[in-house]
Amino acid sequence: xxxxxxxxxxxxxxxxxxxxxxxxxxxxxxxxxxxxxxxxxxxxxxxxxxxxxxxxxxxxxxxxxxxxxxxxxxxxxxxxxxxxxxxxxxxxxxxxxxxxxxxxxxxxxxxxxxxxxxxxxxxxxxxxxxxxxxxxxxxxxxxxxxxxxxxxxxxxxxxxxxxxxxxxxxxxxxxxxxxxxxxxxxxxxxxxxxxxxxxxxxxxxxxxxxxxxxxxxxxxxxxxxxxxxxxxxxxxxxxxxxxxxxxxxxxxxxxxxxxxxxxxxxxxxxxxxxxxxxxxxxxxxxxxxxxxxxxxxxxxxxxxxxxxxxxxxxxxxxxxxxxxxxxxxxxxxxxxxxxxxxxxxxxxxxxxxxxxxxxxxxxxxxxxxxxxxxxxxxxxxxxxxxxxxxxxxxxxxxxxxxxxxxxxxxxxxxxxxxxxxxxxxxxxxxxxxxxxxxxxxxxxxxxxxxxxxxxxxxxxxxxxxxxxxxxxxxxxxxxxxxxxxxxxxxxxxxxxxxxxxxxxxxxxxxxxxxxxxxxxxxxxxxxxxxxxxxxxxxxxxxxxxxxxxxxxxxxxxxxxxxxxxxxxxxxxxxxxxxxxxxxxxxxxxxxxxxxxxxxxxxxxxxxxxxxxxxxxxxxxxxxxxxxxxxxxxxxxxxxxxxxxxxxxxxxxxxxxxxxxxxxxxxxxxxxxxxxxxxxxxxxxxxxxxxxxxxxxxxxxxxxxxxxxxxxxxxxxxxxxxxxxxxxxxxxxxxxxxxxxxxxxxxxxxxxxxxxxxxxxxxxxxxxxxxxxxxxxxxxxxxxxxxxxxxxxxxxxxxxxxxxxxxxxxxxxx
RNA sequence: GGCGGGAUGGCGAAACUGGCAGACGCAUUGGACUUAAAAUCCAAUGGACCGCAAGGUCCGUGUGGGUUCAAUUCCCACUCCCGCUACCA
Numbered sequence: 001x002x003x004x005x006x007x008x009x010x011x012x013x014x015x016x017x018x019x020x021x022x023x024x025x026x027x028x029x030x031x032x033x034x035x036x037x038x039x040x041x042x043x044x045x046x047x048x049x050x051x052x053x054x055x056x057x058x059x060x061x062x063x064x065x066x067x068x069x070x071x072x073x074x075x076x077x078x079x080x081x082x083x084x085x086x087x088x089x090x091x092x093x094x095x096x097x098x099x100x101x102x103x104x105x106x107x108x109x110x111x112x113x114x115x116x117x118x119x120x121x122x123x124x125x126x127x128x129x130x131x132x133x134x135x136x137x138x139x140x141x142x143x144x145x146x147x148x149x150x151x152x153x154x155x156x157x158x159x160x161x162x163x164x165x166x167x168x169x170x171x172x173x174x175x176x177x178x179x180x181x182x183x184x185x186x187x188x189x190x191x192x193x194x195x196x197x198x199x200x201x202x203x204x205x206x207x208x209x210x211x212x213x214x215x216x217x218x219x220x221x222x223x224x225x226x227x228x229x230x231x232x233x234x235x236x237x238x239x240x241x242x243x244x245x246x247x248x249x250x251x252x253x254x255x256x257x258x259x260x261x262x263x264x265x266x267x268x269x270x271x272x273x274x275x276x277x278x279x280x281x282x283x284x285x286x287x288x289x290x291x292x293x294x295x296x297x298x299x300x301x302x303x304x305x306x307x308x309x310x311x312x313x314x315x316x317x318x319x320x321x322x323x324x325x326x327x328x329x330x331x332x333x334x335x336x337x338x339x340x341x342x343x344x345x346x347x348x349x350x351x352x353x354x355x356x357x358x359x360x361x362x363x364x365x366x367x368x369x370x371x372x373x374x375x376x377x378x379x380x381x382x383x384x385x386x387x388x389x390x391x392x393x394x395x396x397x398x399x400x401x402x403x404x405x406x407x408x409x410x411x412x413x414x415x416x417x418x419x420x421x422x423x424x425x426x427x428x429x430x431x432x433x434x435x436x437x438x439x440x441x442x443x444x445x446x447x448x449x450x451x452x453x454x455x456x457x458x459x460x461x462x463x464x465x466x467x468x469x470x471x472x473x474x475x476x477x478x479x480x481x482x483x484x485x486x487x488x489x490x491x492x493x494x495x496x497x498x499x500x501x502x503x504x505x506x507x508x509x510x511x512x513x514x515x516x517x518x519x520x521x522x523x524x525x526x527x528x529x530x531x532x533x534x535x536x537x538x539x540x541x542x543x544x545x546x547x548x549x550x551x552x553x554x555x556x557x558x559x560x561x562x563x564x565x566x567x568x569x570x571x572x573x574x575x576x577x578x579x580x581x582x583x584x585x586x587x588x589x590x591x592x593x594x595x596x597x598x599x600x601x602x603x604x605x606x607x608x609x610x611x612x613x614x615x616x617x618x619x620x621x622x623x624x625x626x627x628x629x630x631x632x633x634x635x636x637x638x639x640x641x642x643x644x645x646x647x648x649x650x651x652x653x654x655x656x657x658x659x660x661x662x663x664x665x666x667x668x669x670x671x672x673x674x675x676x677x678x679x680x681x682x683x684x685x686x687x688x689x690x691x692x693x694x695x696x697x698x699x700x701x702x703x704x705x706x707x708x709x710x711x712x713x714x715x716x717x718x719x720x721x722x723x724x725x726x727x728x729x730x731x732x733x734x735x736x737x738x739x740x741x742x743x744x745x746x747x748x749x750x751x752x753x754x755x756x757x758x759x760x761x762x763x764x765x766x767x768x769x770x771x772x773x774x775x776x777x778x779x780x781x782x783x784x785x786x787x788x789x790x791x792x793x794x795x796x797x798x799x800x801x802x803x804x805x806x807x808x809x810x811x812x813x
Numbered sequence: 814g815g816c817g818g819g820a821u822g823g824c825g826a827a828a829c830u831g832g833c834a835g836a837c838g839c840a841u842u843g844g845a846c847u848u849a850a851a852a853u854c855c856a857a858u859g860g861a862c863c864g865c866a867a868g869g870u871c872c873g874u875g876u877g878g879g880u881u882c883a884a885u886u887c888c889c890a891c892u893c894c895c896g897c898u899a900c901c902a
Contacts, residue, residue, distance in 0.1 A: 005852090218817050218897085225816070228901065251902060264902095299900080331901045338902090344814095345900055419901055540897080574896085610838075611825060616818095617895085619825065627838050633853090669829095679827065682837035689837090692854095756833050761883050763833055801882050807832050811882045 003641030006633035008600035041535030049592035058605035065716035069740035079126030128501035135454030192426035214568035228419025235412035240309035250332030255398035258387035259360035430470035432495030440482035440489035602718035609677035652697035661748035775802035
């Protein structure tokens with residue numbers, strides 16, 4: 001039989017048509033198999049898939065197909081993160097309704113998806129802008145509202161004066177609007193809704209211990225830093241001359257409080273209104289404005305004296321109250337005690353303004369610093385000095401005792417502060433989930449009753465409106481009857497942050513068509529936790545923390561039994577194109593459709609797996625993909641030609657089967673552990689190189705095993721090609737539903753070990769020896785080698801190091 | 814500034830537990846096939862040096878030191894690159 005040319009287009013078209021309506025990838029309900037839930041992050045429907053998506057999905061798909069072949073009941077779903085600002089921008093630019101635009105994009109991307117034949121259970125597809133989905137966002141919101149986990153307060157928002165709208169934090173880049181890089185965002189105070197993620201801060205932090213084995217260390221570190229737990233004490237200084245007026249500060253170093261030489265308030269501290277004269281208030285406001293314009297980088301520390309003094313509750317000392325631009329209102333209490341001798345920032349500030357610096361901590365084995373003369377703050381723990389009754393105590397002990405003293409005397413207590421803040425979820429935008437509350441002049445804020453959900457997002461809304469929520473312009477949406485008193489009331493016109501959508505979508509996949517509840521808890525109990533989640537590291541904090549928070553709330557609502565959503569997390573590396581970062585503005589985005597067109601889906605997905613290990617950055621190069629294309633062609637032609645063997649087949653069969661089973665062993669082990677598909681593919685290439693070399697001598701029986709095993713082990717990596725050759729070999733049915741071939745350790749074993757012989761650490765020869773040969777035997781054989789003898793000629797053998805079955809090092813002087 | 818990751822041929826990379834550095838692929842060069850090209854196949858390919866050749870010697874994993882019979886791998890110091898974060902009291 002002559003070989004056939006590899007026509008990837010014909011092969012992919014053929015199977016694409018045959019597979020179109022097949023449900024190969026449906027997860028089974030009530031299965032007796034062990035389950036495996038593998039998930040890739042759902043994409044935003046921008047309209048096109050690019051190579052970054054392909055990488056994400058190729059990794060997940062390889063794993064899903066492998067797990068299927070290993071006999072697991074696999075849940076591998078896909079959906080669309082379909083709400084969000086780009087749809088509104090596109091609507092303004094193209095005069096096309098966001099819903100229409102979004103649904104058209106989804107249709108286009110789904111076509112690309114099908115083309116790549118990723119093994120999703122499309123019956124479970126979730127689209128977050130579908131009312132059948134977002135009604136449950138509203139339902140969860142109401143449950144949180146009932147429990148006090150959702151609340152409303154006035155807060156500062158990022159405002160772009162050019163867009164005339166509010167921006168989410170993530171849309172502020174280096175202090176400016178992401179669409180107007182020259183336009184600093186302003187802060188505006190607006191009423192907004194918050195979710196009380198801080199109520200779970202401790203759990204989110206502590207439960208990370210259970211994730212340590214399955215999550216990348218750096219993601220956990222980023223989350224720890226983001227949560228930012230800090231143990232210290234809150235202490236009330238009082239305003240001198242007004243003992244009833246406390247100024248509460250947070251500090252992690254109460255032990256240094258005798259060294260506090262001033263108190264510094266944030267410029268937006270509420271006390272400033274009463275404390276400062278009009279000139280001071282103007283200065284404070286200028287500081288706030290300057291900060292919001294340029295929130296990043298090292299800003300020069302500025303401050304001024306308020307004209308008032310505060311009383312240190314431990315020493316009774318009066319210290320000046322300053323206003324300082326580096327004190328953050330959003331952290332701690334918005335006020336600090338400055339201990340310049342023992343804090344870098346305070347040191348810098350006090351030196352600049354000539355404020356007293358008083359050391360009170362000495363190194364455990366040293367002496368107290370002398371002032372004047374200090375050039376930097378002493379930050380370490382040590383022994384407390386010049387601190388009244390606490391003098392002589394170690395810092396740790398003083399911290400404990402002094403906090404207890406504050407509690408006893410009623411001017412403070414130990415306190416824990418978190419960096420993480422409550423999650424502001426209000427967006428003054430159209431394309432999102434309506435927040436299901438009604439504002440009634442008589443009853444106040446009233447929840448929309450469950451049986452009136454979903455609160456539908458109206459179509460045909462003018463979204464170009466200036467500076468307020470577009471929904472405000474829709475009277476039939478805004479005007480509503482109060483559910484409590486029936487009187488005329490106004491519906492909430494803000495919509496929810498889209499991170500709400502993605503915080504629980506993976507639960508919906510388990511029961512996507514449920515119209516009575518977000519899901520059936522029994523189904524969650526079967527499928528959860530997610531066995532493997534795969535996505536970009538850029539979601540390490542926001543999405544992954546929000547998801548963990550939602551899971552904990554759902555657990556407390558009794559909806560799920562699991563404590564965490566994701567057992568194992570994998571963060572893939574970025575994709576860059578021809579050495580530079582891909583971006584629309586550079587015009588170098590590698591589109592998935594173009595890839596499929598030019599090389600075929602198999603080549604594209606296999607190349608992204610081959611070019612780098614999945615956790616590392618990947619550089620897309622055209623020529624590299626051509627190499628994979630050539631390789632797949634070699635495989636195809638090798639399988640489709642069948643040349644009758646000539647000569648003695650015994651040795652060739654042994655060689656071929658040995659390499660085959662060694663390759664299989666390597667791939668199996670990699671799938672189970674580290675997923676270095678790049679070396680797996682390299683191993684298959686090596687196998688092919690050996691096979692084509694020995695081809696003419698391999699017997700038909702061995703060749704059949706080789707061919708079939710090749711088809712099976714390529715099935716997770718190149719599904720079209722493996723299916724095609726599986727059929728060429730006379731087999732029926734989907735190749736990826738075949739059991740994964742077990743490697744035979746007997747066949748994989750080498751006949752004898754090759755021992756590298758070194759003299760003084762340099763390779764001088766190699767010898768063959770039976771496995772497990774004794775060191776003396778190896779030495780005897782090595783010394784029979786001429787080159788080895790030459791290398792030690794005239795020297796004395798001092799020592800011989802033997803590594804069994806691997807290496808022998810003769811040390812000679 | 815803090816935290817994390819990284820640096821290996823012309824390029825992407827491999828070497829998993831301290832044991833043959835550069836597997837595999839790309840690119841390049843030469844050859845075969847072809848009227849020709851494409852495709853395909855074969856061969857060479859870290860550097861310097863010795864040799865007519867077969868072959869051989871030395872150097873080489875960002876830099877400098879250390880531990881070891883043996884270091885890309887472990888330890889110390891440093892340089893550069895990339896991410897995230899940013900006055901968190």
